[in-house]
Amino acid sequence: MQSTASLTISNLWIERGERDLCQGLSFSVQSGEIVRILGDNGAGKSSLLKTIAGVFSPLEGKISYVGEDVTFDRSLLQKDAIYLGHSVGVKSLLTVVENLRWYCPDVSLGVLHEVLELLEITNHVDVLVKNLSAGQARRVALARLWLSNKTLWLLDEPFASLDVRGVTLLEQRIQQHVLSGGLVVLTTHHDLLTLSSRDVVLLP
Amino acid sequence: MSWAWFHKLGSPKWFFSWSKSWALPLFCVGCVCLFVGLVWGLAFAPADYQQGNSFRIIYIHVPVAMLAQSCYLALGVAGFVFLVWQMKMAPVFIKSMAPVGAVMALIALVSGAIWGKPTWGTWWVWDARLTSVLVLFLLYMGIIALQNSLDDLVLVNKAAAVISVLGLINLPIIKYSVVLLETLHQGPTFTLTKKPEMPPEMWLPLLFSVIGLYCFVAGLVLWRMQTEILKREHRSNWVKQEVMEHGL
Amino acid sequence: MTYSSFIRSEFLVLWRRKQDIFNALLFFIIVVALFPIGINSSAEFLAPAAAGIVWCAVMLAILMAVEGMFKEDYWDGSLEQWIVSGLSLPLLILLKVIVQWLVVVAPLLVMMPLFSEMLYLPSLSFWVLIMTLLLGSPSLFFIGAVGAALTMSIKQGAVLVMLLILPFYLPVIIFSTLAVKAAEAGLPYSGLLAMLLAMSLLSLVISPLMTAIAVKASVN
Numbered sequence A: 001m002q003s004t005a006s007l008t009i010s011n012l013w014i015e016r017g018e019r020d021l022c023q024g025l026s027f028s029v030q031s032g033e034i035v036r037i038l039g040d041n042g043a044g045k046s047s048l049l050k051t052i053a054g055v056f057s058p059l060e061g062k063i064s065y066v067g068e069d070v071t072f073d074r075s076l077l078q079k080d081a082i083y084l085g086h087s088v089g090v091k092s093l094l095t096v097v098e099n100l101r102w103y104c105p106d107v108s109l110g111v112l113h114e115v116l117e118l119l120e121i122t123n124h125v126d127v128l129v130k131n132l133s134a135g136q137a138r139r140v141a142l143a144r145l146w147l148s149n150k151t152l153w154l155l156d157e158p159f160a161s162l163d164v165r166g167v168t169l170l171e172q173r174i175q176q177h178v179l180s181g182g183l184v185v186l187t188t189h190h191d192l193l194t195l196s197s198r199d200v201v202l203l204p
Numbered sequence B: 001m002s003w004a005w006f007h008k009l010g011s012p013k014w015f016f017s018w019s020k021s022w023a024l025p026l027f028c029v030g031c032v033c034l035f036v037g038l039v040w041g042l043a044f045a046p047a048d049y050q051q052g053n054s055f056r057i058i059y060i061h062v063p064v065a066m067l068a069q070s071c072y073l074a075l076g077v078a079g080f081v082f083l084v085w086q087m088k089m090a091p092v093f094i095k096s097m098a099p100v101g102a103v104m105a106l107i108a109l110v111s112g113a114i115w116g117k118p119t120w121g122t123w124w125v126w127d128a129r130l131t132s133v134l135v136l137f138l139l140y141m142g143i144i145a146l147q148n149s150l151d152d153l154v155l156v157n158k159a160a161a162v163i164s165v166l167g168l169i170n171l172p173i174i175k176y177s178v179v180l181l182e183t184l185h186q187g188p189t190f191t192l193t194k195k196p197e198m199p200p201e202m203w204l205p206l207l208f209s210v211i212g213l214y215c216f217v218a219g220l221v222l223w224r225m226q227t228e229i230l231k232r233e234h235r236s237n238w239v240k241q242e243v244m245e246h247g248l
Numbered sequence C: 001m002t003y004s005s006f007i008r009s010e011f012l013v014l015w016r017r018k019q020d021i022f023n024a025l026l027f028f029i030i031v032v033a034l035f036p037i038g039i040n041s042s043a044e045f046l047a048p049a050a051a052g053i054v055w056c057a058v059m060l061a062i063l064m065a066v067e068g069m070f071k072e073d074y075w076d077g078s079l080e081q082w083i084v085s086g087l088s089l090p091l092l093i094l095l096k097v098i099v100q101w102l103v104v105v106a107p108l109l110v111m112m113p114l115f116s117e118m119l120y121l122p123s124l125s126f127w128v129l130i131m132t133l134l135l136g137s138p139s140l141f142f143i144g145a146v147g148a149a150l151t152m153s154i155k156q157g158a159v160l161v162m163l164l165i166l167p168f169y170l171p172v173i174i175f176s177t178l179a180v181k182a183a184e185a186g187l188p189y190s191g192l193l194a195m196l197l198a199m200s201l202l203s204l205v206i207s208p209l210m211t212a213i214a215v216k217a218s219v220n
Helices: A043-053 A096-103 A109-118 A134-147 A162-180 B003-006 B012-044 B053-085 B089-120 B128-149 B151-186 B200-232 B237-246 C003-016 C018-038 C043-066 C073-074 C079-085 C087-117 C123-151 C159-185 C190-218
Strands: A004-014 A019-030 A033-040 A060-066 A081-084 A152-156 A185-188 A200-201
Touching: A004 A043, A004 A185, A004 A200, A019 A033, A019 A043, A033 A043, A033 A162, A033 B012, A033 C079, A043 A081, A043 A152, A043 A185, A043 C079, A060 B089, A081 A109, A081 A134, A081 B003, A081 C079, A096 A109, A096 A134, A096 C003, A134 A162, A162 A185, A162 C018, A185 B012, B003 C073, B012 B053, B012 B089, B012 B200, B053 B089, B053 B128, B053 B200, B089 B128, B089 B200, B128 B151, B128 C159, B151 C159, B200 B237, C003 C087, C018 C043, C018 C087, C043 C087, C043 C123, C043 C159, C073 C079, C079 C190, C087 C123, C087 C190, C123 C159, C159 C190
Parallel strands: A033 A185, A033 A200, A081 A152, A152 A185
Antiparallel strands: A004 A019, A004 A060
16 A cells, blocks of 8 residues: 555546536545545536546546556556445355455455454355345445555445444544545545545536 | 648537538539439430340449448448547447448349349349348448447447447458358359440449439438437537527 | 456356356257258258358357346446456456357367267268367357447347347358368368468457447446
8 A cells, every 4th residue: 555645636527428527626635535525416426436446538637646647547546446336346146255356366364254254244255145135245345445455445335225333334444544544535425424524516 | 631620520510510511512413413324324325235124223233232332331430430539420420321321232232133133033142242232231230220229329439330340340251251152152053144345325324323322322421410410419509509590 | 356366256157157058058959959850850951051050059059148248247337347457458358258268168069079960960070160160169259249248238138239240250150161061072171260260360359459448338
């Protein structure tokens, strides 16, 4: 993990289908910061996160990461980032462990079990994900936040379908990540309970 | 050579106003040439000494078959241009051109069959040229079907471009393979009669109808592109202004 | 995500979905059986037609197997994760297609001796048929992958993929059946096998790039 990283968005324009979203948006995130993207439904919160992660390209504007321009080649940012979207990318035909091994092949089995224990899915380690509930499946996806060592977290509605206990765990983890110099950009409809964030509001 | 015109193709507004001044003249020139070519060819050109009057369908068949192939070439080039330079006009062109090309391929098939009956004695022969036009028709229909089944405009554009480029790469291979199929098979029972050297009275009307059809299709496609541009850019100010001033 | 963990999970998913592979193979068997039942079951008809019958069935079965290869990845969000993984998307797609090819073609080849007997294929040309399958089928998978990627966002896209992709398969079936016929007639066939190999290599280069474009456009 890099101790001093920064993400700078300048004058970003995104176009989705028929609509222009976030016209001329600029903000930056430094190490140790949480930025929360606010906006109405359809204001382009998810699109913004996807654009930063490199799922699609902006119409105009510049994205730089650790001082490098990554607008056209996002691989520098992608090697150091985790993106979790609405569909979390957990394969329903793989077991919990197999799914996590897919994303984080280098993690030892011991660490894996510790994290699963923390997230209270130890009983289902060898169960296919399709047999888990939505909240449990999301916990499997979120386990990546404990297992991998990336600086930039891009989280789209990470608290969705989590119970109170899950929300507390996740907030603790985010706090811990930020204290050790990480960057977090997230969207959420929940109020953050223990975290303090800087808000970026997307106007329609 | 200046590349300004190439970059301008990226702007729907520029293209719209440019095509407005070209569509109608092209279309009219096409109609006139086509009319001259067809009337001359069908009514006044001398009859073929082998095929008699049935050969006259050549004045429809040949231009249409040429167009069917040229249209696909144009689709493939447009697809390539879109994938490489993201030119906004390329998908509009593909969208407008594909049905025209499909109709051309269909007419070529039907007129070929009508021509084949009196000359070969059968509607259809698995000849290399016939087979490749049939495949061409299927490729066109594939592009149209794909465009109609997808919802998202960005995806429609990319998908049509990808499949057009793929078709352009594959078409020579398909042609080569069907020619091979024919030469290794036993020869077809019916062969196209060796065309005699045509006298000018016969090929001049053909030339007219070929040029006429090219201009006709160019004008038609420009018109279709204008409609498509208006549909796609309906939110932009210049379209509103355009419609206010000139109506639809 | 690394390339090796990607391959491992792809194999695992295919293993859990073995019923789909079985279905494609059963489909192959039924299509082959249609010809003797529907047209003529005598050796005089079947022997010269055997290679063509096998290839028609193989084409349809492969298209059935490949048609939905990106659907699940699309709906569960894995495709997004491929794109943001920082790995090369065309390379990931190439690996996925190769995994699919291995899993589908290996059982097809194993079944081939049985079918060559059932269709009275002259033993002389059996190995040529196997060669054409080995050299020609990769291009079927690569071209089919493009079709699968273009239609993954449509819930029922199988017929569309057939319409879109089958014309592209024609050269492969022509070269293959010609090679088998040439072998039966005692003519040289290595040129036709070379054409098949060339088509597979060409599609190996072009298809992952095109598929990557289609994947990125579909994930919206």
